[in-house]
Amino acid sequence: MIGSRQRRADKTVLDLNDEDAMDATKEALLKSLGDQRAHVLGALEGLDAAALRRPVLPTNWNCVGMVHHLALDVDRLWFRHVVAGEHLDGGEDATSAWKVGAETSPEDVLALYRDEIERANVIIEATPLDAAPKHWPAHFGSWRL
Numbered sequence: 001m002i003g004s005r006q007r008r009a010d011k012t013v014l015d016l017n018d019e020d021a022m023d024a025t026k027e028a029l030l031k032s033l034g035d036q037r038a039h040v041l042g043a044l045e046g047l048d049a050a051a052l053r054r055p056v057l058p059t060n061w062n063c064v065g066m067v068h069h070l071a072l073d074v075d076r077l078w079f080r081h082v083v084a085g086e087h088l089d090g091g092e093d094a095t096s097a098w099k100v101g102a103e104t105s106p107e108d109v110l111a112l113y114r115d116e117i118e119r120a121n122v123i124i125e126a127t128p129l130d131a132a133p134k135h136w137p138a139h140f141g142s143w144r145l
Helices: 019-044 049-053 063-083 106-126
Strands: 005-008 011-014
Touching (some): 019 106
Antiparallel strands (some): 005 011
16 A cells, blocks of 8 residues: 555555545545636636637637536536536536527626536535435436546
8 A cells, every 4th residue: 555545457546445535635626626727717818708709610619608518517517416416407408508698798607607616616525525426417327437
């Protein structure tokens, strides 16, 4: 055993009974997610509404749609719905988050993303890393990591 990790067949296995290792792993998860989220927000900082809505691909994908997708299909779906088991209005439609109507401002989408980040972080802090999902979307079937 090396610290709290053990090598088995070229794979590192986390000892789920080692609280220090679990805490360090959770801290690493929060840091990694925080770094990625900060990168997204930093890349969009200073862009005006027109730039955030400008299509950048032939599919009309735009930056505000990407952030809306991250808020709804990543942080909200995975942490609030799957991990915490919270019922979400609007179901599990993973196709609509990319489309943000003109009535929704980019500022509102960025605020939503920041709110979902805060909620996800609270869930991560409160949930043991070895906890089973409290809800599993039907369209995933029996698939698991």
